[in-house]
Amino acid sequence: MRLIKKKSIGLLLTVLLVAVLAGCSSESSGGKTVKLAYVAWDSEIASTYVVKEVLESKLGMSVEMLQVDAGPMWAGVADGSADAMVAAWLPGTHASYLEQYGDKMEDLGANLEGTKTGLAVPTYVDINSIEDLKNSALAGTLQGRIVGIEPGAGIMMSTEQAIADYGLSDYTLLESSSAAMVQELEKAYQNNEPIVVTAWTPHWMFANMDLKYLEDPKGVYGGAEEIHTMVRTGLAEDMPEVYQFLDQFNWTPEDMEQVMVDIQAGAAPEDAAKSWVEEHADQVESWTVQAQE
Structure with missing residues (x-):
């Protein structure tokens, strides 16, 4: 009986010690979970998973990934979910979302500069401008379709505007996903x-492919853009270390492309981000030096 009692006390002390250590671990990371919203575009998968990796491995935070469409992504940061x-x-692709939700969140500025959106074709397609698409014979060759991505994406709204402004009544904008769009492109490219x-x-x-943007003389897609970091109101007070890191996060198109190429080659997003x-x-270190202090 005495031996059993000693074992019971020892087990109890062990459980209490584990609980204390778990509590200390939770306290060291703030006991908080960072919720990151993103769209399942190759570019955004790359950037968001890199941010996740840094938050977890350098700042000791837990991270919840929220994959949504563009509208809910903006709405989620605006309402704090x-x-x-x-x-x-910005300033063009997500202009409508910025107008609707911008005053309900904080813009930390560009994390990547030198982006562009528009319509693209393989270089073997003998046209150079969106205006060239009005050729009825070409429209027939293209089966009267422009292959798009998720409905509600900024580039889809811009393309609907381009169809109207350029008089492309022979065309239908196909809604799909970024992955499905690329699959269609690769299939066509392989068959020339x-x-x-x-x-x-x-x-x-x-x-991976020889592609070219079609010129946009009407400026429907705007010029060069930037990708910005947006955070919910109050994040600076609730999670100052997370806020400081996100404020300092900045990289180049070449950085992002390295992660994207690894994922496209078969690496899991988590592994590609970890390697980068x-x-x-x-x-x-330059992103996190102040956040770790």
Whole structure:
């Protein structure tokens, strides 16, 4: 009986010690979960998973990934159900969302510069401008379709405007997903068939295929854009270390493309992000040096 009692007391002390250690671990990370909203575009998968990796491996935070469409992504940060996103394409692509939700969140500025959106074709397609699509014979060759991505995406709204402004009544904008769009493009490219798709850079498809943007003389798609980091109101007070890191997060199209190419080649997003973070220790340190203090 005495031995059993001693074992019971020892077990109880062990359980209490584990609980205390767990409590200390929770306290060291703030006991909080960072909720990141993102759209399942190759570019945004790359950037959001890199942010997730840094938050977890460098700041000791727990991260919840919220994959949604563009509208709900903005709405989530605006109403506080998401803490942040690093996927706001401005000033053009997400202009309508910025107008609707911008005053309900904080813009931390560009995390990547030098982006572009528009319509693209393989270089073997003998046209150079969106205006050239009005050729009825070409419309027939293209089966009267422009292959798009998720409905509600900024580039889809711009393409609907382009169809109207350029008088492309022979065309239908196909709604799909970014992955399905690329599959259609790769299939046509392998068979040397004409195709026109909604496109943006950075994107690995420009590294793997010879593509070109169609000129946009009416400026429907705007000029060069930036990808901004947006956070919910109050994040600076609730999670100052997370806020400071997100405020300092900044990289290049070449950085993003490296992660995208690895994912496209078969790496899991988590693994591609982890490899990039490990290979760019100095750059990551510059993002987190103040956040870790």
